[in-house]
Amino acid sequence: MHDNMLALLSGDLSPSARIWTALAPALFAVAYFLVGLVLFCIRCAIKGIPQDAETLTRGKSVLVGFFLRHYFFWVIQPLWRVLLRSGLPANALSMLSGLLGVSSGVAVAAGRFALGGWLFLLAGVLDVMDGRVARTRKEANPAGAALDSVLDRYVDSAILMGLAWYYRDTWVLLPALGALMGSSLVPYVRAKGEGLGVSVRDGAMQRLERVLFLGVGTALSPILEALFWPTEKHPMHWLAVAGLVFVAVLSNVTALARFRTLVRALTPKKPVKQRSGVALFGFNAAAGAIATAVDFVAVLGMVEWGGLSPVWATVAGCVLGGVVNYTLNRVITFRSQGAVAPQLARYTLVSATSALLNAGGVALLTLHPQLAYTLGWWLVRGVVYFAWNLPLQRDYVFNDTSDELLEQRPHAA
Structure with missing residues (x-):
């Protein structure tokens, strides 16, 4: 028994033991959440989606939408009720979450990925609970909120530092440090914005997503390692690496997107003088001509000197020409200041x-053989340009007013 406990803590396990230490909690969690999903869907079909008030106040996320968030908070209600009736103070739950999170970093640094991953996920669940318990008991106060926020940063940093230590001699150290930087900047930009009176809550990689992708990837990675690389003394844990790289990229993208939103909100908007119709046509036509020339030269170079096939060279040239055309029209023709992605x-x-x-x-x-196809080509090009391209680029693509209306539209639950 003593030897088994030492093996469990040190990570010196047989391949089958490594699989089951990761798989057993996963099977329980999957069974619980799948049954919960079925019951949740039945409940939604009968009474509609149960609206979680706190979920509605949080920012949008591409990865975990409002439906999944409502489902998650609905399915963990039994645990929430147990904690509520236990009488444990909300701050005690925050401290327990922090201790589990720091322990997860220690476990991962020692190579115990299954243990570290599940501890991190449990810490994330408790972090969700502490604030809800405090608000339900009417115990919420600024001191508790500050404690919760600081402990969240320690938990996120602990597992990422543990991963950085484990991968210190490999290239994975870089995404580990990148994830550490991004996970710190995402809440910092939000807090800075709130301090300046600007709400920046949206983003693809918020804390729930970080806990989910890091925790699941880390917890389940020993299964793959035991199946495919059972003799490795220091396995790479590729599932954890994938989650780490994913979090590193999207957390920094989220931080930069929030920062851009914050800067745009704080920067006074300058009125932009629109061009007249004739000037607009001239600049737009010039942008198209330049883009076409760039397209042609790029295709010629890729085919003649790069050895690329004409088909792929044409595809690449079209993409390059489109980027040039878009950039020139945005900056020079229409002088647009709208968001780049929707444009x-x-x-x-x-x-x-x-x-x-x-x-x-x-x-x-x-279909009319008597009409030269070259004449038809120019005729169609002219009609489509004046009836479709130019009006839509002016009134739809580069119309900053449409972006402002979208930003003012209330978000759907």
Whole structure:
């Protein structure tokens, strides 16, 4: 018994033991949450989606939407009720979450990924509970909120420092440090924004997502290692590496996106003088001509000197020409200050439909053999440009007012 306990703590386990230490908690969790999902869907079909008030106040997330958040908080209600009736102070739950989180970092640093991952996930669940318990008992206060926030940073840092220590002699050290930086900046930018009166809560990699991807990837990684690399003394734990890289990239993307939103909100908007119709047409046509020239030169270079096939060179040239056209129109023609991502999406949509209209128009005109296809090509191009491309680029793609209206629209639950 003593030897088994030492093996469990040190990580010196047989392949089957390594699998079961990771798989046993996973099987229980999967069974619980799958049954909960079925019951939740039945409940939604009968009475509608139960609205969790705190979830509605949090920012949007691409990875974990509001439906999944409502489901998660609904399915863990039994645990919440147990903690509520236990009489444990909310601050005690925060401290327990912090201790488990720091312990997860120690375990991971020693190579005990299953133990560290499950401790980190449990710490995350308790972190969700402490604030709810405090608010339900009407014990919430600024001191408790500060304690919870600081302990969250320690928990996030602990597991990432543990991973950095474990991977200190490999390239994975870089994403570990990147994730450590990003996970610190995401809440910092939010707190800085709130201090300046600006709410910046949205983002793909918020704390729930970090706990989920880091915890699950770390906890389940020993299964793959025991199956495919059972003799490795210092396994790479590729599932944990994937989760770590994912968190490193998206946490920094989230931090930068929040920072950009904060800067835009704090920067006074300057009125932009719009160009007249003739000037607008001239600059837009010039941008198209420059983009076409760049496209042609790029294709020529890739085919003649790069050895690329004409098909792939054309694809690459079209993409490059599109980027040049978009950039010139945004900066010079329309002097737009709107968000880049939605503009690119609108620009891509207009460009794709323009290509379809041009192709369809030329196909229709070729039904008349007496009409030269070159003349038909120019005729269709002109009609599509004046009737579709130019108006939509002016009123839809680069119209900053549409971005402002989208930002003012209330978020759906």
